Amino acid sequence: MSHGLKKAVALLLAVALVAGLGFAGASTLTEKQLTVYGGVDVYKEDALLNPKDAGGAAVDTFIYNGTTYLPARAVSEALGLDVDFDATTKTVYIDDLAGSAEKADEYIKHFFGVTFTGTVTLDAWNKAVTAVGGTAVTGTTLTTGDAIESAVSAAGLTELAASYSAEKAAERIAAYGVPAKVSAADAPAYACALDADLITATADPAAPLDAATATELIMGVAQITGQGRHYIGRISDADIASKLISALDSITVLSDGGVLDKLGPEIVMRDATTGYNLKYAGYKANFLPEYTLQYGHSDPTHAVQLIELLQSEGFDAYVQIEPKVSIYEYDLSWGEPGPKVTKVSDDFYYTYDIEYDMQLEFETVAEKEEFHSVIEEYAKKYAANQNEDGSFDGLIAGAWWQPLYTSLTPMKNEEFETIYDNVIKNGDYEIHSFSTAANVDAVGKVVSELAPDLKVETVTRYVNPAFWRYINGTSGE
Numbered sequence: 001m002s003h004g005l006k007k008a009v010a011l012l013l014a015v016a017l018v019a020g021l022g023f024a025g026a027s028t029l030t031e032k033q034l035t036v037y038g039g040v041d042v043y044k045e046d047a048l049l050n051p052k053d054a055g056g057a058a059v060d061t062f063i064y065n066g067t068t069y070l071p072a073r074a075v076s077e078a079l080g081l082d083v084d085f086d087a088t089t090k091t092v093y094i095d096d097l098a099g100s101a102e103k104a105d106e107y108i109k110h111f112f113g114v115t116f117t118g119t120v121t122l123d124a125w126n127k128a129v130t131a132v133g134g135t136a137v138t139g140t141t142l143t144t145g146d147a148i149e150s151a152v153s154a155a156g157l158t159e160l161a162a163s164y165s166a167e168k169a170a171e172r173i174a175a176y177g178v179p180a181k182v183s184a185a186d187a188p189a190y191a192c193a194l195d196a197d198l199i200t201a202t203a204d205p206a207a208p209l210d211a212a213t214a215t216e217l218i219m220g221v222a223q224i225t226g227q228g229r230h231y232i233g234r235i236s237d238a239d240i241a242s243k244l245i246s247a248l249d250s251i252t253v254l255s256d257g258g259v260l261d262k263l264g265p266e267i268v269m270r271d272a273t274t275g276y277n278l279k280y281a282g283y284k285a286n287f288l289p290e291y292t293l294q295y296g297h298s299d300p301t302h303a304v305q306l307i308e309l310l311q312s313e314g315f316d317a318y319v320q321i322e323p324k325v326s327i328y329e330y331d332l333s334w335g336e337p338g339p340k341v342t343k344v345s346d347d348f349y350y351t352y353d354i355e356y357d358m359q360l361e362f363e364t365v366a367e368k369e370e371f372h373s374v375i376e377e378y379a380k381k382y383a384a385n386q387n388e389d390g391s392f393d394g395l396i397a398g399a400w401w402q403p404l405y406t407s408l409t410p411m412k413n414e415e416f417e418t419i420y421d422n423v424i425k426n427g428d429y430e431i432h433s434f435s436t437a438a439n440v441d442a443v444g445k446v447v448s449e450l451a452p453d454l455k456v457e458t459v460t461r462y463v464n465p466a467f468w469r470y471i472n473g474t475s476g477e
Helices: 072-078 104-112 122-131 144-154 158-162 166-175 187-195 211-224 240-249 259-269 300-312 365-378 437-450 465-471
Strands: 006-010 062-064 067-070 082-086 091-095 275-280 292-297 317-329 341-345 348-362 404-407 417-426 429-435 456-463
Touching: 104 122, 104 211, 122 144, 122 211, 144 158, 144 187, 144 211, 158 187, 166 187, 240 300, 240 317, 259 275, 259 317, 259 348, 259 417, 259 429, 259 437, 275 348, 292 300, 292 365, 300 317, 300 348, 300 365, 348 365, 365 404, 404 465, 417 437, 417 465, 429 437, 437 456, 456 465
Parallel strands: none
Antiparallel strands: 006 091, 062 067, 082 091, 275 317, 275 429, 292 348, 292 404, 317 348, 341 348, 404 456, 417 429, 417 456
C-alpha cells in the first residue's frame, strides 16, 4: 500500500456516493430490513461501470431513502484507489493513492535486494534495514513496534520522535483513527511514523511484523533518506504543469570542471558517436526500469504539452526532469544551422544545447508500450504530414523528426532496436553517449587515449525506430 493516510470507513451495506466520504473507526454490524430500488447505472468519464466483488461476481447498486449506495471496492478501484477489508474489525480501508502506482515490494527488491513474506523474522528485518543504511535490531524477538522504532531511526527521525510528548503522541494517533491500542512506550515513535508516512494506521505495534508493514517501512525509509524515487509529481496531479515548469526553469549549465567538458566533444568529433549528454547524478529518478521510459527533448513548451497530452489519453506516471548538456551531430536536412551549431568541416557540424531527459515511470507495462503510438501520432514529424508552407497539423509544439526515447528493459514492440549507452563517470557527473554495437569500442578507444583514468560502462538500451535511423545515419524521416 502507499504511504498516504489510509482512511477507515465503517462497513455498512455499501458506501454512499457523495462528494466526500464520511470516515469513522471500526463498527459493529447490525441487521436491517430495507426496501431499496436497484439497477442504478454508474458512469465514470462516460464509461459504464460494471461493479464486481473481490471474486469477480457482479454486485448491485441501489437507492435507499433518497441516497444512492454503491459497492466500496468497485467504485474505489474505478477511481484509482486501493481497498482493503479487515474482517476482524469489520472495516473498509480506502487509500488515497493506488497501491499499484508505488509498487513498494518491487522497488525494494530491485534496488536493495529485499523481499518479505509472511511473518517477518528478526534476521530478515535486520538484513533489510541495514540495506537502507539503518542499524540492526538487537534481541531475539521482533514486534511491529520494534520495527517501527528501527525504521524511525534509519530514517533519521529519532530526535523528532523524542519530541512527541505523551499528550501529543496520543492526540496524533487518535487523529488517524488507529484501531490498535498503543502502549506509552511505543506511542512517540508510532505517532512520528504515522506523521512521516512511514506506516499506515493499520499497523499494530504489539503484533508480529507482517510482510506488508515491513515493506511499507523500508520503502518509507528509502524515500525519506533520498534512496527512493526522485520525482516532481505525477501526470494525474492537478498542479503537474506548474511543477514541470518550475523544474524546467531551474535548468542551468552543467559542468564537471573540465575533464568531461573536454572529453565529450572529442568523442563526437572523432566520429565515435553521433552525440552525448552530460548529466549530474543528483537528479537521477531512481525509477523501476520495467515501467520506465526516458524521453529526451529541449523545449519546455513541448514538455508541458506532452504531459497534458498523456493525461488526456488516460496515462499516469511518476515524472522526473533530469537536466543535461547535449552535444550531437547536426543533420543539415533539419534546416539552416543556428547559432548553437558549430561547423567542423563541410560535412560535419555539431550542436550544443541545454536539454532535459523526462523520466516517466508508468503504472503498467502496457502504458509504457502504448507511449510509442502516442508519440508517432502527436509528436513525430513525417514528410507525408507536412503542409506546403512547411507547417504540420495535429502535432504538439516542438515535435521532432527524430524523437528520442529509450528503455532499459526490452520492449515488446519489435520496431525498437538495441543501442548502447557508453557511460563515463567523473565524480557525480556522467557522460552518456549512445552508439551502435559497432561503435562501442570506438568510444572506449577515445577515452583510453584522452582520459586513461576514466572507465567506460556500457549499458544496453532499447530505442524507438526514428532515433535508431538517426544514429545509423539513415534518418530519412
